[in-house]
Amino acid sequence: MTMDKSQLPKNTGSNNNTPQECAGCGKIITERYLLKALDMYWHEDCLKCGCCDCRLGEVGSTLFTKANLILCRRDYLRLFGxxxxxxxxxxxxxxxxxxxxxxxxxxxxxxxxxxxxxxxxxxxxxxxxxxxxxxxxxxxxxxxxxxxxxxxxxxxxxxxxxxxxxxxxxxxxxxxxxxxx
Ligand SMILES: [Zn+2]
Ligand SMILES: [Zn+2]
Ligand SMILES: [Zn+2]
Ligand SMILES: [Zn+2]
The missing domain is CATH 2.10.110.10 (Cysteine Rich Protein)
Known part of the structure; x- marks a missing residue:
């Protein structure tokens, strides 16, 4: 079983001034906090499980990806485990x-x-x-x-x-x- 697992980093305060585009909705992230996961940036509200829609933005939570799906741990295991x-x-x-x-x-x-x-x-x-x-x-x-x-x-x-x-x-x-x- 292959498991692509990304540990969410701490919320990054946007100290750098380059605005980041959200990988979820495609809009510029203007909020103070943004999430970085899978080498992309996300609004806190846009990083969601593709299955149950739960927010994956909790600091330290683990998300799983498989076939372009981003999943919470529960759904990943339910579907693929x-x-x-x-x-x-x-x-x-x-x-x-x-x-x-x-x-x-x-x-x-x-x-x-x-x-x-x-x-x-x-x-x-x-x-x-x-x-x-x-x-x-x-x-x-x-x-x-x-x-x-x-x-x-x-x-x-x-x-x-x-x-x-x-x-x-x-x-x-x-x-x-x-x-x-
Ligand atoms: Zn977004
Ligand atoms: Zn889920
Ligand atoms: Zn018997
Ligand atoms: Zn049996």
């Missing part, structure tokens, strides 16, 4: 979209469901991250049982034991509690 890639569908998650997080993974809200049975989680629900897949408690336990059977094919007696009691060594994953950003 992104949070990362959804661990479920692998698509980009735009910045400022609500996301779910599990360990180092981020998910679209609508993608955050058990990848086995599509169960949606509510805040406070427990889920498991197993081989980087989200699983509900039920599917996680199922998987553990099957993993154990594959590893060590059971006779009927063992199978009975496995379904009612999951061996300790397969419970290494801690449940993760759903939180919201």
């Amino acid at each position: 992104h949070t990362g890639y959804c661990s479920a569908c692998s698509k980009v998650i735009p910045a400022f979209e609500m996301v779910m997080r599990a360990r180092n993974n981020v998910y679209h809200l609508e993608c955050f469901a058990c990848q086995q049975c599509n169960h949606r989680f509510c805040v406070g629900d427990r889920f498991y991250l197993c081989e980087n897949k989200i699983l509900c408690e039920y599917d996680y336990e199922e998987r553990m049982v099957f993993a154990n059977m594959a590893y060590n094919p059971p006779n009927i007696a063992q199978l009975k034991r496995h379904t009612s009691h999951i061996p300790k060594e397969n419970q290494m994953l801690d449940p993760v509690v759903v939180t919201r950003d």
